[in-house]
Amino acid sequence: MRHTRVWAVGAAALVLSITGPTSAAHARPAAPDLARQGLPAGDGWASDGKGTRGGAAAAASRVFTVTTWEEFRAALAVAGTEPRIVKVVGTLNATAAGCAAFEAPGYDFEAYLAAYDPAVWGYDTQVSGEQEDLRAVSATAQGKAIKAYVPANTTIVGVGRNAGITGGSLQIQGVDNVVVRNLTLESPLDCFPQWDPTDGATGAWNSEYDSLVAYGSTHVWIDHNTFTDGAHPDSSLPSYYGEPYQQHDGELDIVRGADLVTVSWNVFTDHDKTLMIGNSDSAGDTDRGKLRVTLHHNLFKNVVERAPRVRFGKVDAYNNHFVVAPGSPYAYSLGIGIESQLVAEKNAFTLAAGVQAGQILKKWKDAPVTTAGNLVNGAQVDLLAIHNAQFPGEILRADAGWKPSLRTRVDVPQAVPALVGHRAGAGRLC
Numbered sequence: 001m002r003h004t005r006v007w008a009v010g011a012a013a014l015v016l017s018i019t020g021p022t023s024a025a026h027a028r029p030a031a032p033d034l035a036r037q038g039l040p041a042g043d044g045w046a047s048d049g050k051g052t053r054g055g056a057a058a059a060a061s062r063v064f065t066v067t068t069w070e071e072f073r074a075a076l077a078v079a080g081t082e083p084r085i086v087k088v089v090g091t092l093n094a095t096a097a098g099c100a101a102f103e104a105p106g107y108d109f110e111a112y113l114a115a116y117d118p119a120v121w122g123y124d125t126q127v128s129g130e131q132e133d134l135r136a137v138s139a140t141a142q143g144k145a146i147k148a149y150v151p152a153n154t155t156i157v158g159v160g161r162n163a164g165i166t167g168g169s170l171q172i173q174g175v176d177n178v179v180v181r182n183l184t185l186e187s188p189l190d191c192f193p194q195w196d197p198t199d200g201a202t203g204a205w206n207s208e209y210d211s212l213v214a215y216g217s218t219h220v221w222i223d224h225n226t227f228t229d230g231a232h233p234d235s236s237l238p239s240y241y242g243e244p245y246q247q248h249d250g251e252l253d254i255v256r257g258a259d260l261v262t263v264s265w266n267v268f269t270d271h272d273k274t275l276m277i278g279n280s281d282s283a284g285d286t287d288r289g290k291l292r293v294t295l296h297h298n299l300f301k302n303v304v305e306r307a308p309r310v311r312f313g314k315v316d317a318y319n320n321h322f323v324v325a326p327g328s329p330y331a332y333s334l335g336i337g338i339e340s341q342l343v344a345e346k347n348a349f350t351l352a353a354g355v356q357a358g359q360i361l362k363k364w365k366d367a368p369v370t371t372a373g374n375l376v377n378g379a380q381v382d383l384l385a386i387h388n389a390q391f392p393g394e395i396l397r398a399d400a401g402w403k404p405s406l407r408t409r410v411d412v413p414q415a416v417p418a419l420v421g422h423r424a425g426a427g428r429l430c
Contacts (some may be wrong), residue, residue, distance in 0.1 A: 034157050034181060034182060034429055035055070035056070035058075035063070035085045035087060035155050035157045036056045036085075037056065038051065038052060038053030038054065038056045038179070038221075039051060039052040039053070039179070039221045039223075039262060040408055041408075042406055042407070042408050043262055043264070043294075043406065043407075043408045044261075044262030044263075044264065044294025044296065044316065044406050044407070045259075045260045045261060045262055045292040045293055045294045045314075045316070045406060046219050046220060046221045046260050046261055046262035046294070047262065047406055048260050048292070048406060049219075049260070050219070051219070052177055052178075052179060052219040052220065052221045052260075052262070053083075053177065053179070054083070054085075054153065054154055054155035054177060054178055054179030054221070055083040055084045055085040055086075055153055055154050055155040055179070056083065056085075056155060056179075057083045058082070058083040058084050058085045058155075059082070059083075062078070062080075062082060062083065062084040062085070063084070063085045063087070064078075064084070064085070064086050064087065065087045065089060065159070066086060066087070066088060066089065066092070067089045067090055067092075068092060069092040069093060069094045069096070069148075069165075069168060072086065072088065072092050072148060072165075072168075073148050076148055076149060076150060076151060076154070081151060081152045081153055082153065083153045083154075083155075084151070084153065084154050084155075085154075085155045085157070086154065086155070086156045086157070087157055087158075087159050088156065088157065088158045088159060088163045088164070088165070088183060089159045089160070089163060090162065090163060091162070091163070091164045091165070091166055091184075092164070092165045092166070092168065093166050093167055094145065094146040094148075094165065094166065094167040094168035094169075094188070095142075095145070095146060095166075095167035095188075095189070095191075096167075099142075099191035099192075101145075102138050102139075102141040102142040102145065102191055102192070103138050103141075103191075104134045104137040104138045104141070106130070106134050107131065107134035107135060107137070107138050108131070111131050112131040112132070112135060112195075113240060113241075115127075115129060115130075115131045115132075116131070116132070116195050116197070117241065118197055118203060118241055121197060122197065123197040123198065123201075123202070123203055124197070124198065125197070125198070126196060126197070126198055127194070127195055127196070127197065132194075135192050135194065136192075136194075138191070138192045139190075139191075139192040139194075139208065142190070142191050142192065143208065143209070146167055146168050146169050146188055146209065147168075147169045147171050147209075148168055148169070148170055148171065149171045149173060150170055150171065150172045150173075150175065150178055150180075151175060152175035152176050152177055152178070153176075153177045153178075154175075154177075154178050154179070155178075155179040155180075155181070156170070156178075156179070156180045156181070156183070157179070157180075157181045157182050157183075158181070158182035158183040158184075158426060158427075159182075160427075160430055161426075161427035161430050162184075162427065163182060163183055163184070163426070164183050164184030164185060164186065164226075164426065165183060165184075165185055165186070165211075166186035166230065167186065167188050167189060168185075168188065168211075169188050169209045169210060169211060169212070169213065170185075170211065170212045170213070171213050171215065172212070172213065172214045172215065172217045172220055172258075173213070173215040173216060173217060174215070174216045174217060175217050176217065176218045176219050177218075177219045178214075178217065178219070178220045178221070179220075179221045179223070180212065180220075180221070180222050180223070180225060181221075181222075181223045181224050181225065181429070182223075182224050182225065182426050182427070182429050182430070183225045183226075183426055184225070184226045184228065184230075184426045184427075185211040185212060185225055185226065185227050185228070185251070186211075186228055186229070186230035186231070187209075187210075187211050187227070187228065187229045187230065187232070187248050187249075187251060187271065188209035188210075188211065188248075188249075189232050189247045189248070190207035190208050190209055190247045190248070190249070191247075193205040193206060193207040193245060193246060193247055194206050194207075195240075195241070202241075202242065202243060203241060203243055204243055204246070205240070205243055205244065205245050205246045205247075206246065207246050207247050207248060207249050208249055209249050210249050210250040210251065210252065210253045211227055211250075211251050211252065212227075212251070212252050212253075213252075213253045213254075213255065214252075214253070214254045214255070214258040214261055215253075215255055215256045215258060216256045216257045216258055216286075217258050217259075218258070218259045218260045219260050219261075220254075220258070220260070220261045220262075221261075221262050221264070222252070222261070222262070222263045222264070222266060223262070223263075223264045223265055223266070224264075224265045224266065224424070224425065224426060224428055224429050225266045225267075225425070225426055226266070226267040226269070226425040226426040226427075227251035227252060227266065227267065227268045227269065227271070227274075228251075228267075228269045228270055228271070229248060229269075229270050229271055232247070232248075233270050234246070234248065234271075234272055246272075248271065248272065248273075249273065250271075250273045250274065250275065250276055250306070251268055251271050251274050251275060252268070252274070252275045252276075253275075253276045253279060254275075254276070254277045254278075254291065254293055254313075255276065255277075255278060255279040255283075255287075255291075256279070256283065256286055256287070257286040257287060257290050257291075258290065258291060259290040259291060259292055260292055261292070261293045261294070262293075262294045262296075263275075263293065263294065263295045263296075263298060264294070264295075264296050264297055264298070265296075265297045265298065265420075265423060265424045265425070265428070266298045266299070266424060266425065267298070267299045267301065267424050267425035267426075268298065268299065268300045268301070268303055268307065269299070269300075269301040269302060269303065270301070270302050270303070271303050271304070272303070272304040272305065272329075273304070273305060273306050274300065274303040274304070274305065274306045274307050274308070275295075275306050275307055275308040275309070276306050276308060276309050277291050277293050277308045277309065277310045277311065277313050277315055278291050278309075278310060278311030278312045278313055278337065278340075279311070280311070281311060281337070281338045281365065283311070283312070284312065284338075284339070287311065287312040287313070288312055288339065289312075290312070290313065291310075291311070291312050291313025291314070291315070292313055292314045292315075293308075293313055293314075293315045293316070294315075294316045294317075294404070294406065294407075295308065295315065295316070295317040295318075295320060296316075296317070296318050296319050296320065296407070297319050297320065297411075297416075297419070297420050297423070297424060298320045298321075298420070298424060299320070299321050299323070299420045299421065299424045299425065300320065300321070300322045300323065300333065301323040301325075302323065302324065302325050302328040303333075304328075304329050304330060304331050305330075305331040305332055305333075305335070305362075306335060307322060307333040307334065308334070308335065309335030309337060309362075309364070310334075310335060310336065310337050310340040310342050311337035311338050311339065311340055311365075312337075312338065312339045312340060313340060313341070314341045314343075314400075314402055315340070315341070315342045315343070316343050316404040316406070316407075317334070317342065317343065317344045317345075317347065318343070318344070318345045318346050318347060318404075318407065318410060319346055319347065319410060319411050319413070319416050319419075319420070320347045320348075320416070320420070321347070321348045321349075321350070321416050321417050321420040321421070322347065322348070322349045322350070322360070323350045324349075324350070324351045324352050324355050325352055326352040326353065327352075328352065330355055330359065331359070331362070332359050332360065332361065332362035333349070333359075333360045333361075333362075334360060334361050334362065334369075334383075335362045335364055336361060336362065336363050336364060336365070336367050336369050336396060337364040337365050337367065338364070338365040338367065339365075339367055340365075340367045340369075341367070341368065341400040341401055341402060342367075342369045342370070342400055343369075343370040343400050343402070343403075343404055344369065344370065344371050344372075344374065344383065345370070345371070345372045345373050345374070346372070346373040346374065346410060346411070346412070346413045346416070347374045347375070347413060347416065348374070348375045348413045348414075348416040348417050349374065349375065349376045349377070349381075350377060350417065351376060351377060356390055357376045357381055357383070357386050357387075357390075358386045358387045358389065358390030358391055359387075359390075360376070360383055360387070361383055361384065361387040361396060362394075363391075363394040363395075363396050366397070367396075367397070368396075368397040368398060368399050368400050368401060369384065369396055369397070369398070369400055370398070370399055370400040371383040371384045373413060374413060375413040375414065375416075378414070384396055384398055
C-alpha cells in the first residue's frame with residue numbers, strides 16, 4: 001500500500017508518497033526489487049572494502065516515490081543519513097518553467113550579444129560589465145533550481161521503462177555509498193552560457209551543468225542508465241559570433257577526489273564532452289591515489305570525445321562498445337592524461353568508414369596505458385601500436401603498471417556489441 005506524509009522543506013510543504021508493505025493476500029511472486037539491490041561483490045572498484053549498497057536497507061518510512069522534480073529534491077532533503085530509497089516515476093522536469101524563470105531583471109540576451117560582439121569588444125579581454133553581471137546572476141538562479149544533492153546511503157532508482165530526469169543535475173558531493181540506476185538522464189541545457197573571447201583564436205561559448213557529478217565521494221554505483229542530449233542535440237543549437245552556442249557540459253564527471261566508482265551497463269549517446277575522470281592537471285593533491293573507477297559493459301554511441309578522459313586515476317575499462325556512425329563528429333574515445341593509469345581491455349569499437357583506429361587513443365599528457373584484446377570493426381587491433389604509428393608526434397607508453405582484479409564477468413569482445421546493445425541502458429532491468 002501507499003501512505004502519504006507531508007514534509008516541510010523551506011517555506012513549502014510537499015506531499016511525498018511513502019511505499020510500504022502490501023497485503024499478502026492473493027500476492028503474486030514478487031519480482032526482484034531493484035531498490036533493494038546492492039552492487040555484487042567483486043564488481044569493480046565500488047565493491048572494494050565495504051562495498052556499495054546505497055539505501056538497500058532503508059526502513060519503509062524512508063522509501064519515497066516521487067513524480068515531480070520538487071518532490072524528488074524534497075525526498076533528498078529529508079534529514080538524516082540513515083539509508084533511503086527514492087523511486088522515480090515518469091520523467092521529472094527540472095526546467096519546466098523555461099529559461100525565462102531564471103532571468104535576472106534587466107538581463108537581455110540581445111543586449112548581451114551587442115555588448116560583447118568581437119567587432120566591438122575584441123578578443124583580448126574577458127567580458128565584463130552590466131550584462132555579464134546579470135548573466136552570472138541568472139546562471140546562479142538556474143544552478144540553484146536544477147541541482148539536486150544526493151545524501152549518503154541513498155539509492156535512486158527509476159520505476160519501469162520510462163523513468164528519468166530532464167534538465168536536472170545530480171550532485172553526489174562529499175558522501176559515501178550511493179546507487180543510481182534505471183534512469184534516462186537528459187543533459188541539462190545551460191540557459192546562460194558565457195562568451196569567452198580569449199578561449200582559442202576565435203573565442204568560445206562555455207556552459208555549465210553535468211547530468212551527474214561524483215565530487216569527492218566514495219563507493220558510487222552508476223548502473224543501467226541512459227545519458228543523452230535528448231531533444232536538444234548540439235546539432236540543433238544556434239551559433240553566435242561564428243561559434244556554436246554550446247549549452248551542454250558533460251554527461252558524467254568523476255572528479256575532485258572521488259574514489260571507488262563502478263559505472264556499468266549504461267548508454268552514453270549523442271554528446272560531445274562525455275565522461276571526465278579528473279578535471280584538472282593541478283588537482284594532484286586531491287586526486288592522486290584516488291579516482292579509481294571501473295567502466296564495463298557500457299555503450300558509447302556517437303559521442304565526440306572523453307569516453308573517458310582520465311587524469312591521475314586507476315581506471316579499468318573493459319567490455320565496452322564504442323560506436324561512431326557515418327557523419328557523426330568524432331575526436332577520440334580514450335584520453336590519456338597526467339599520471340593516469342588506464343587499462344582498456346576486450347572492448348569493441350565500431351567505426352564508420354574514414355575514421356582511423358589510431359584516433360581511439362588521445363595523448364594529453366605523458367602516462368602509460370595498457371591495451372589488450374580490443375576489436376575494431378571485428379578485427380583484433382593493437383590500439384597502442386596503431387596510435388603510435390599514425391600519430392608519431394603523440395607517442396604513448398605501454399603498461400599502466402597494475403592489473404585489475406575486481407571483475408565479476410569478462411566477455412569475449414566479439415560478444416560485446418550484441419550483449420551491450422540488448423542489455424545496457426535504462427528500462428532494461430524491468
